[in-house]
Structures are given as C-alpha cells and as structure tokens.
Amino acid sequence: MKRANAGPKLLLLFAFILLLSTASLAADxxxxxxxxxxxxxxxxxxxxxxxxxxxxxxxxxxxxxxx
Structure with missing residues (x-):
C-alpha cells in the first residue's frame, strides 16, 4: 500500500527539481x-x-x- 503513494511524491519531487534547475540556468x-x-x-x-x-x-x- 505504501508503494502506491510513492509515484505522485516522486513526480512532485522531479517537477520541483526541474523547476529549480531551469530557474538557475535562466539567471546565468x-x-x-x-x-x-x-x-x-x-x-x-x-x-x-x-x-x-x-x-x-x-x-x-x-x-x-x-x-
């Protein structure tokens, strides 16, 4: 049952990391x-x-x- 909730959390973490990385590249x-x-x-x-x-x-x- 705990594995079923890991997918959305990983997707949210990936989206957050992607958002931070694109913001730092744009600033450079x-x-x-x-x-x-x-x-x-x-x-x-x-x-x-x-x-x-x-x-x-x-x-x-x-x-x-x-x-």
Missing part, C-alpha cells in the same frame, strides 16, 4: 551590458574597441597575441 544567461567592466580607462573611452591599438599595460588583456 541574463547579463546587463553595464556589468562588463573594461580593463583600463583608455579602453573604456574606446567602448571596448581597443583590441587593435592596445599599446599600454592592458594590452595583455585585450590582445595577448600582439606581444
């Missing part, structure tokens, strides 16, 4: 553009278009193959 994929912090004030002035002319201390961040 949402980012705001203002959360992206550029390295160096000159790179911030160029709005991130700094890869081709990186010639200061932040060049290793922007274009490591340039050295």
């Amino acid at each position: 994929s949402f980012t705001l553009p203002m959360n992206i912090i550029d390295v160096g004030p000159r790179a911030q002035g160029f709005s991130g278009a700094f890869t081709g002319i990186a010639d200061d201390a932040s060049a290793f961040y922007w274009n490591p193959a340039g050295y």
Whole structure:
C-alpha cells in the first residue's frame, strides 16, 4: 500500500527539481551590458574597441597575441 503513494511524491519531487534547475540556468544567461567592466580607462573611452591599438599595460588583456 505504501508503494502506491510513492509515484505522485516522486513526480512532485522531479517537477520541483526541474523547476529549480531551469530557474538557475535562466539567471546565468541574463547579463546587463553595464556589468562588463573594461580593463583600463583608455579602453573604456574606446567602448571596448581597443583590441587593435592596445599599446599600454592592458594590452595583455585585450590582445595577448600582439606581444
């Protein structure tokens, strides 16, 4: 008799775990553009278009193959 009640409980547990996992995945994929912090004030002035002319201390961040 106890086995007959295990099915709905397992289904409810599975639905709860599925709900929590999809909520955490959705939170990871949402980012705001203002959360992206550029390295160096000159790179911030160029709005991130700094890869081709990186010639200061932040060049290793922007274009490591340039050295």
